Amino acid sequence: MKGASRTTPQTDDANAASGKAASTPLLSVRGLGIRFKTSQGQLQATRGIDFDVAPGERVGIVGESGCGKTITGLSILRLLPGNVAKFDGSIRFDGLDLATCSTSKLRAVRGRRIAMIFQEPMSALDPVFTVGHQISEALRIHTKLGAKEAREKAIEMLRSVGIASPERRIDDYPHQLSGGMRQRVMIAAALICGPQLLIADEPTTALDVTVQAQILELLRELSIKSKTALMLITHDLGVVAETCTRMITMYAGEVIEDSPVDDALLKPLHPYTSGLLRSLPHLSPRHADLPSIPGRVPSLAEMPAGCRFRPRCSHATKACEGEQTLQDAGGGRKVRCVRFRELDLPGAVDQRAERSKAVAVPQ
Amino acid sequence: MTDAAPARQIDTSDTIVSVRDLEVRFQTQDRRGMLRAIDGVSFDVRRGETFGIIGESGSGKTTVGRALVLLQKPTAGSIQHNGLNPQELPARDFRKHRRDYQIIFQDPNAALNPRMTILSSVLEPLDLAGEGNAEQRRQRALQALDRVGLSAEIGARYPHQLSGGQKQRVLIARALTLQPKLIVCDEVVAALDMSIRGDVLNLFARLQRELGLTYVFITHDLSIVSHISNRVAVMYLGRFTELGPTDAVTERPLHPYTQALLSAEPMAVPSGMREDRRIILEGEIPSPLDPPSGCRFRTRCRYAQAVCADQSPEWRELAPDHWVACHFADRPNFGAN
Numbered sequence: 084m085k086g087a088s089r090t091t092p093q094t095d096d097a098n099a100a101s102g103k104a105a106s107t108p109l110l111s112v113r114g115l116g117i118r119f120k121t122s123q124g125q126l127q128a129t130r131g132i133d134f135d136v137a138p139g140e141r142v143g144i145v146g147e148s149g150c151g152k153t154i155t156g157l158s159i160l161r162l163l164p165g166n167v168a169k170f171d172g173s174i175r176f177d178g179l180d181l182a183t184c185s186t187s188k189l190r191a192v193r194g195r196r197i198a199m200i201f202q203e204p205m206s207a208l209d210p211v212f213t214v215g216h217q218i219s220e221a222l223r224i225h226t227k228l229g230a231k232e233a234r235e236k237a238i239e240m241l242r243s244v245g246i247a248s249p250e251r252r253i254d255d256y257p258h259q260l261s262g263g264m265r266q267r268v269m270i271a272a273a274l275i276c277g278p279q280l281l282i283a284d285e286p287t288t289a290l291d292v293t294v295q296a297q298i299l300e301l302l303r304e305l306s307i308k309s310k311t312a313l314m315l316i317t318h319d320l321g322v323v324a325e326t327c328t329r330m331i332t333m334y335a336g337e338v339i340e341d342s343p344v345d346d347a348l349l350k351p352l353h354p355y356t357s358g359l360l361r362s363l364p365h366l367s368p369r370h371a372d373l374p375s376i377p378g379r380v381p382s383l384a385e386m387p388a389g390c391r392f393r394p395r396c397s398h399a400t401k402a403c404e405g406e407q408t409l410q411d412a413g414g415g416r417k418v419r420c421v422r423f424r425e426l427d428l429p430g431a432v433d434q435r436a437e438r439s440k441a442v443a444v445p446q
Numbered sequence: 447m448t449d450a451a452p453a454r455q456i457d458t459s460d461t462i463v464s465v466r467d468l469e470v471r472f473q474t475q476d477r478r479g480m481l482r483a484i485d486g487v488s489f490d491v492r493r494g495e496t497f498g499i500i501g502e503s504g505s506g507k508t509t510v511g512r513a514l515v516l517l518q519k520p521t522a523g524s525i526q527h528n529g530l531n532p533q534e535l536p537a538r539d540f541r542k543h544r545r546d547y548q549i550i551f552q553d554p555n556a557a558l559n560p561r562m563t564i565l566s567s568v569l570e571p572l573d574l575a576g577e578g579n580a581e582q583r584r585q586r587a588l589q590a591l592d593r594v595g596l597s598a599e600i601g602a603r604y605p606h607q608l609s610g611g612q613k614q615r616v617l618i619a620r621a622l623t624l625q626p627k628l629i630v631c632d633e634v635v636a637a638l639d640m641s642i643r644g645d646v647l648n649l650f651a652r653l654q655r656e657l658g659l660t661y662v663f664i665t666h667d668l669s670i671v672s673h674i675s676n677r678v679a680v681m682y683l684g685r686f687t688e689l690g691p692t693d694a695v696t697e698r699p700l701h702p703y704t705q706a707l708l709s710a711e712p713m714a715v716p717s718g719m720r721e722d723r724r725i726i727l728e729g730e731i732p733s734p735l736d737p738p739s740g741c742r743f744r745t746r747c748r749y750a751q752a753v754c755a756d757q758s759p760e761w762r763e764l765a766p767d768h769w770v771a772c773h774f775a776d777r778p779n780f781g782a783n
């Protein structure tokens with residue numbers, strides 16, 4: 084898939100780092116679909132998910148609650164709840180199909196070659212073990228390092244995620260740390276085995292904006308430095324814009340757009356991506372009515388036939404009633420919209436000119 | 447901002463709420479510590495405006511909101527509503543008085559009783575107030591629902607049958623039933639998906655135009671507060687650091703903390719449209735149990751000097767209507783490097 088490796092000049096660092104490997108994706112997901120058993124019968128949560136992640140690439144997966152982004156992240160490591168009725172598709176990771184391989188093979192990948200961090204570090208960290216114990220756990224499981232070396236490595240890792248005096252902090256318990264420090268500990272634990280891919284599910288949603296800026300900067304730097312690919316799952320388009328090189332937009336269990344991040348923001352191809360962007364307050368004139376997307380995300384039991392966004396889309400026509408496929412739109416972009424060639428959708432607006440003018444006014 | 451809806455004229459001398467030297471302290475459970483949630487805050491809210499309060503978790507913004515609607519007793523300082531001190535009113539008048547000052551909270555699920563229909567939830571404040579007969583009250587509740595765009599049919603449902611956006615509308619309707627003068631909105635759209643936020647924010651704006659409401663909008667989200675507020679106060683560790691007209695605060699921030707907040711906000715724009723300069727603050731907000739001496743922000747401020755630890759900065763009006771608490775904010779080109 085060429086699409087995975089195309090980026091704009093401003094966002095070339097990840098791909099420069101991956102060099103020739105850009106042509107072979109690190110992770111290649113095809114036809115991924117999950118169906119759950121529920122009291123209302125079987126419900127299809129996601130379907131036909133296709134995407135690639137190149138080595139060292141930073142990919143953002145965005146969408147609103149219930150669009151299937153979290154379950155997509157979890158299914159890559161087969162960390163699925165017990166009520167899964169059907170699991171379709173393939174997840175190729177470096178020659179191995181994670182969707183079908185044995186549990187023991189999967190275990191060798193989990194935490195070592197693919198690591199994951201979550202939104203709420205307090206519930207992901209065990210309150211009765213020191214952070215040092217939890218950071219070095221993966222090392223003890225996956226390597227033959229002795230306790231002393233593991234501890235030293237954990238201290239080094241804590242330092243590299245920006246924790247001051249790590250020699251002391253390593254013996255702290257999670258409750259002794261602040262929210263931002265806990266998320267740093269999670270990142271240290273995730274990266275200690277030097278994974279090729281880090282899946283981060285809303286890693287900064289529970290944090291304050293000034294701390295969020297620190298953690299995002301850290302993730303970006305570590306990903307570039309250690310050539311770890313990053314799959315960042317978030318509802319916040321701003322977070323993706325500032326951290327990732329590519330943006331995958333999901334809606335109602337499907338991938339609806341897959342583009343280099345700057346292209347997607349400037350000239351979105353799917354009406355939903357455009358609608359999301361336009362609903363952000365900082366892209367609208369002050370005090371004016373905010374554009375919003377009418378209606379709501381359909382429930383899993385009542386998915387519309389054809390394009391799933393059709394009932395809420397102001398551009399819907401007869402052609403949208405048929406099943407949609409993720410089409411190649413050129414320039415490393417893909418979109419699930421039959422009308423993408425005819426539509427000219429609004430994207431982000433440059434407000435800097437106005438702003439810098441205002442800043443220049445003497446106080 | 448030519449195509450913005452014209453900000454309605456606000457009479458700057460017509461004050462609806464006046465807060466002076468407000469302090470709220472909480473004793474810790476072991477009775478040894480004292481948490482300073484609000485540590486000396488003064489401001490006026492003008493009739494018909496939207497007054498935004500922005501701050502990170504632990505800044506005390508929610509406590510300010512609760513104190514404004516008399517849900518939280520101040521430890522010191524005063525709050526005046528329309529020029530009178532509600533705490534001095536006799537109990538009966540006090541109860542009647544506080545109907546004019548309503549609050550809406552963040553989580554619509556926690557604020558609605560799952561075993562009551564929507565209509566009975568909206569009726570409850572009217573029943574407690576006991577005005578008119580049952581049928582008149584029912585009509586008023588239905589009118590309130592209609593005002594927020596919900597049909598009478600919704601009134602017969604239970605909270606779990608509604609979407610998050612609909613539930614938030616119900617809470618707005620409930621706050622409107624007693625025809626308040628002021629509504630404190632505490633993170634009212636934080637729990638909603640972004641495509642729905644716009645709808646709810648538009649509804650708030652429309653109701654303000656139609657009913658002449660005053661809002662105090664409390665949020666951690668700078669883009670929301672700057673979109674809908676006339677004035678913004680920035681709060682840090684129990685104190686205001688800056689207060690001014692929204693455009694001035696977001697475009698010519700005077701306080702280093704405001705500057706850092708603005709630059710930390712992730713913007714959904716391509717890299718070519720982004721400001722290059724990014725201030726990343728070190729560390730996190732200190733504990734309100736043991737706040738730093740002098741300027742509360744100094745432990746994270748890149749301009750901090752000895753004087754910042756020794757003296758609390760004065761609350762100064764450096765530009766018309768634009769207040770700041772920083773020793774150095776009046777220096778030329780401060781924070782512009």
